[in-house]
Amino acid sequence: MTVPASLRMALHTLRLSYRADPRVTCFVGVLVLLQAGLVAATASAQRWLVDAAGARMLAGLVEAVVVGILAYVMQVVGQRLALNFRNDLVNRVQMAMEQEITETAARIPTIEHLERAEFLNQITMLRRGTVALTTTGWAAAYAVSAGVGLCLSVWLLADLHPLLTILAPCALPILVLTNRARKIQQQAFDATAEPLRQEAALHELCLRPGPAKEVRISGNAERLNRLAQQLWTRAAREEGAARLRGLGIEAAGWALYYGALAVTLVLVGHLMASGQTTAGGAVLLISLAGQLRTQQQAVVDAITQVAAGGRIAEHHFWLTRYASASRAGVLPPPTRLTRGIVLDRVSFTYPGTEERVLDEVDLVVPAGCSIAVVGENGAGKSTLIKLLMGVLRPTGGTITVDGVDLTRLDASGWAAASTGTLQDFLKLQVPVRESVGAGDLRKIGDVVAVDGALRRAAAAQFVHELPDGVETLLGRLFGGIELSHGQWQRLAVARGLMRTSPLLLVLDEPTAALDAQSEHDLFELFTRQAREYGGDGAITVLVSHRFSTVHLADRIVVVSGGRVIEQGTHPELLAAGGEYASLYRLQAEAYGHRARPRRHPA
Incomplete structure (x- = not known):
């Protein structure tokens, strides 16, 4: 039996989080787990408070107030602390994940995959879903915490009356239908990866200085923009339709829940009228009934995040498998x-x-x-x-x-x-020394080696005539000097001649x-x-x-x-x-x- 991609990715991102900062990871983990019992503790304190006040028990009243305040403060402060520290960890995990993705792709020994549309689409979806991917671990932790808290609430309700637990199974359709809605949306999201990639490529032609000149000379800028707009509109329409379908499916689940909640409230009134519960029990029931929806929503959101991360994780594991299969x-x-x-x-x-x-x-x-x-x-x-x-x-x-x-x-x-110069050479907009020295990274700071490569490429003369010689910044992107196409090519030749053996x-x-x-x-x-x-x-x-x-x-x-x-x-x-x-x-x-x-x- 294979482990689901969502669980594998959750464990992986938690390991990355622990590797980034063990102490903060453990601290956030403890805060998240403590949140599981605070809703039940607050509701119990309210019940205790009402019953103690009715029985004129001052000690019990004070104890209930202290427990309630502590539970509430821990809930509010703990959530804020956990959120802040967790966001910092998620940012670190995202950087580690992006580096991991880049290194995995770099391990593929050939460039054949870069000419495959399916590979480029997978990479596009992976990059668009990096945030969902990196939050999978903590979403799983919150799902466990919210699930435990929900079980405690149901246990307290069952202690009052078994029929009150009707709210628990009514949460299951919400989980199923919400997950189905998210799946529909994700399928539309995946299906629009290619048109959105094409739209970005078309707009890039109009924005990059090199191709933009030809686009404008040929008078195709307006046409390319129109084609890109059509691609974007089609993708937006598909994603919007998927969101509407998903919203309808989710609404059906919540309608069932609210119907069950109405039945529960009628039962509460009957229990109070028949004297089968105290005023404290009624307060407990009302408090938990209000919190139960929030807890259920927390469980749904957390599981949905895990599921979304799992779908993105499929692309991540696909890349890993592809890199492994392309053994060098x-x-x-x-x-x-x-x-x-x-x-x-x-x-x-x-x-x-x-x-x-x-x-x-x-x-x-x-x-x-x-x-x-x-x-x-x-x-x-x-x-x-x-x-x-x-x-x-x-x-x-x-x-x-x-x-x-x-x-x-x-x-x-x-x-x-191997070394050399290819037909589609790079125009690196960095100082000349780095543009040429990139041909042999070990010598990128060696001015003597760079000068030698420039001489071998017959490019030394025009470089020395530049304002700052080999330290001249190239390209207009960062305010440097723009070269002719022939001069760029001479630098590319020099870069290819950096390696001398x-x-x-x-x-x-x-x-x-x-x-x-x-x-x-x-x-x-x-x-x-x-x-x-x-x-x-x-x-x-x-x-x-x-x-x-x-x-x-x-x-x-x-x-x-x-x-x-x-x-x-x-x-x-x-x-x-x-x-x-x-x-x-x-x-x-x-x-x-x-x-x-x-x-x-x-």
Whole structure:
């Protein structure tokens, strides 16, 4: 028998709370448990007070007053203290839970899940429900306390007359129907996760400086805003309808309770008229009848909170299971490459699609070799790069590093042994030193290492011309300097060159924002560095759409339609007269045509 997710999460969050502050957790726990008997103690003190006054018992009267005051003060002050300290603990647990979620997601060795809609929806629901998740433990504690208090109240009622306990079973439909109503609302909440995520993404396009320019130039801002508004309206309508249905279901439960309460009040009048209870007993009954609804509501609310946390916990445990199932390898990567990287019938299909992006690719990259991967847009070049770096796993075939399957290598170790610049690089709006140093966090504060990376990326000159050099704050978000796209890309290249002894250096369209001459100069620099890295068996992979520069690589690989259709040296491929030769000559003619000076009329 499996433990319900709500109970597992309640225990987990209480452990996190205890880990955050053991003494405060124990103190709040004691206060919560004490609340269980205070309602019964207050009602009993009132009964005692009335009976003592009727019998003219001064000592009993004083004792009843003292007990009643203590119970009331402990109830009011205890609730306030427990609430304040509990809120502080919940905030700490929320921080710990968010860190736990982030670390769990970070342990997943690939990025394939980030391209799955179902994963993104699960994460969205998990983040939206973090507060409900973190309060599950204390909600369970309050449910136990309120339940015990309710049992004490029912016991006191039964002591007066067994029929008065009719109020207890009338609380059960409230629990069932309220939980049903919450479930309907949560299902609607879950169903709207994707449209709300899409709505946020559309509005983000209009708010981020990069895409916002294209959105406004194309005149699509109003249309995107309208689409986002439609998504939000649809989600709000679904959630609103679910709340109304839930309200109707809850109202049915409370109608039954109030009917039972009316019967109880009639019975109270009969007991008093027949002399079967004293005035103190009548006061006890009236007091408990008024408090019983509050206690029942407390039980319902607490159990509802636990149930809501349990539903969110399902997403949390799903993430944990997913991370566990996506086990990374444990073998350390080699300190140097001796044989190289081999792709054996490697295929890859993105989640939710059937078309293969790569189709049974066979490729041998010897140690110490530099290769250039060329091909038209959509040929599969970037996917091939991601597979080599280990952030995607083949859906067919294997990739081996010095004869060891890449999936068996420790993911963090292989990431530390790899470096480079990807096509969709980051524009980190921090000082230049941190933006470049992020390529090797161990040296993020090493100005000498940062300067070396800037020189290797041919970016030192423009950085030193900035107002504060490597300490210049970048980006307008925090009031820094805005760079051109080409300058941002040079910094990204420098960030990729922070590690000076990688096993795999990947440069995926690293100079797309530069002119042809600047790109050629950088590729010559990369080629020299590749030869330096090659002495340790390192492999350099260059991806470019400009064929005029890739001839500097030791080997050129032509990708088309997800397959390697040609490979060899630049002279070999030209002599073969295949697609590479055709595309090379086509680009050469285009650049030559652009370079011809215009003739002006006399």
